Amino acid sequence: MSKTLLEINKLKKHFPIQNGLLKRKQYVKAVNDVTLSIDQGEVFGLVGESGCGKSTTGRLILNLLEPTDGQIIFDGKDISNLSKSELRLLKKDMQIIFQDPFASLDPRMKVYGIIAEPMVTHKLFKTKQELDKEVRRLINVVGLKDYHLDRYPHEFSGGQRQRISIARSLALDPKFIVADESVSALDVSIQSQILNLLKKLQEEYNLTILFISHDLSVIKYISDQVGVMYLGNVVERGRKEDIFKDPLHPYTKALLSAVPIPDPTLKRERIILEGDIPSPSNPPSGCPLHPRCPMKMDICAVELPELRETRTGHYVSCHLYAEK
Numbered sequence: 319m320s321k322t323l324l325e326i327n328k329l330k331k332h333f334p335i336q337n338g339l340l341k342r343k344q345y346v347k348a349v350n351d352v353t354l355s356i357d358q359g360e361v362f363g364l365v366g367e368s369g370c371g372k373s374t375t376g377r378l379i380l381n382l383l384e385p386t387d388g389q390i391i392f393d394g395k396d397i398s399n400l401s402k403s404e405l406r407l408l409k410k411d412m413q414i415i416f417q418d419p420f421a422s423l424d425p426r427m428k429v430y431g432i433i434a435e436p437m438v439t440h441k442l443f444k445t446k447q448e449l450d451k452e453v454r455r456l457i458n459v460v461g462l463k464d465y466h467l468d469r470y471p472h473e474f475s476g477g478q479r480q481r482i483s484i485a486r487s488l489a490l491d492p493k494f495i496v497a498d499e500s501v502s503a504l505d506v507s508i509q510s511q512i513l514n515l516l517k518k519l520q521e522e523y524n525l526t527i528l529f530i531s532h533d534l535s536v537i538k539y540i541s542d543q544v545g546v547m548y549l550g551n552v553v554e555r556g557r558k559e560d561i562f563k564d565p566l567h568p569y570t571k572a573l574l575s576a577v578p579i580p581d582p583t584l585k586r587e588r589i590i591l592e593g594d595i596p597s598p599s600n601p602p603s604g605c606p607l608h609p610r611c612p613m614k615m616d617i618c619a620v621e622l623p624e625l626r627e628t629r630t631g632h633y634v635s636c637h638l639y640a641e642k
């Protein structure tokens with residue numbers, strides 16, 4: 319039986335927006351209804367267009383933001399009421415790999431210091447020798463050499479820098495990694511190298527990864543489970559095979575039908591959504607997709623559909639699949 323490592327229930331994050339003229343307070347509903355669960359040792363791919371709330375979801379999980387509402391349970395514990403020592407442990411167990419390896423590595427530090435820093439902060443080793451050994455092990459694990467440790471981040475390519483970020487993220491032997499658009503800034507050929515490295519490490523260390531990307535091909539490559547986000551909501555989630563072969567939500571169908579398929583004999587229904595994504599500060603009532611949805615019914619403007627399990631492990635939030 320697989321063990322659930324992370325469980326998120328009805329998570330919300332509404333950011334207040336400053337508006338001097340209006341008396342009524344306004345909010346950006348960055349995350350409005352996110353429910354999902356991730357099993358130990360799995361890669362969960364979170365996909366959706368820019369601004370749909372993927373990074374905010376990641377930052378909430380990492381406890382870098384406080385939720386407006388909802389629950390995040392990590393390793394059996396609600397992260398909103400942890401003791402100081404439990405919080406310290408959580409900081410060690412959860413790490414992040416950012417999109418931009420240029421901005422996320424301290425330019426004044428040599429690679430040795432960048433990788434060693436978290437272990438020094440957490441006082442992981444008693445002697446310099448032990449620390450040295452681990453830093454060297456980590457740089458080799460990500461495919462770089464010992465002599466790279468003596469160099470500065472600007473002396474590396476984007477792909478190499480992302481390897482350094484990965485080595486640093488592994489330094490505390492985490493259980494869970496959030497990779498937020500971690501290959502988006504790289505050339506396609508370098509992307510696949512980094513994805514392969516992540517996949518290899520994930521298997522070797524039984525890591526659990528939340529992989530955030532707007533790129534469906536990257537999500538398809540790396541994920542075991544997939545969650546599709548639209549305007550602050552996870553509208554569909556399930557095993558990758560189910561999501562890609564048999565998408566249920568009109569938004570997922572539209573997203574997938576926009577990707578060209580290499581085999582011209584395969585026909586796929588092309589679903590086109592009307593108009594643009596509404597602003598998250600003024601989202602539509604009911605189902606967030608309804609103003610643009612080709613399948614909309616009267617109820618869609620009124621009621622947010624429940625996330626329903628249509629078959630084992632495949633969940634969708636759409637009135638088309640409501641229990642009749």
Ligand SMILES: Nc1ncnc2c1ncn2[C@@H]1O[C@H](COP(=O)(O)OP(=O)(O)OP(=O)(O)O)[C@@H](O)[C@H]1O
Pocket residue numbers: 333346347348349366367368369370371372373374375532598
């Ligand atoms: N600190 C903040 N204050 C106000 N609004 C915010 C804040 N952080 C994010 N937002 C807004 O919340 C919405 C979701 O942002 P988020 O960064 O989570 O999206 P995303 O899916 O990661 O997008 P991208 O693919 O562009 O990275 C956006 O409209 C964004 O402008």
Ligand SMILES: [Mg+2]
Pocket residue numbers: 372373374499
């Ligand atoms: Mg983002």
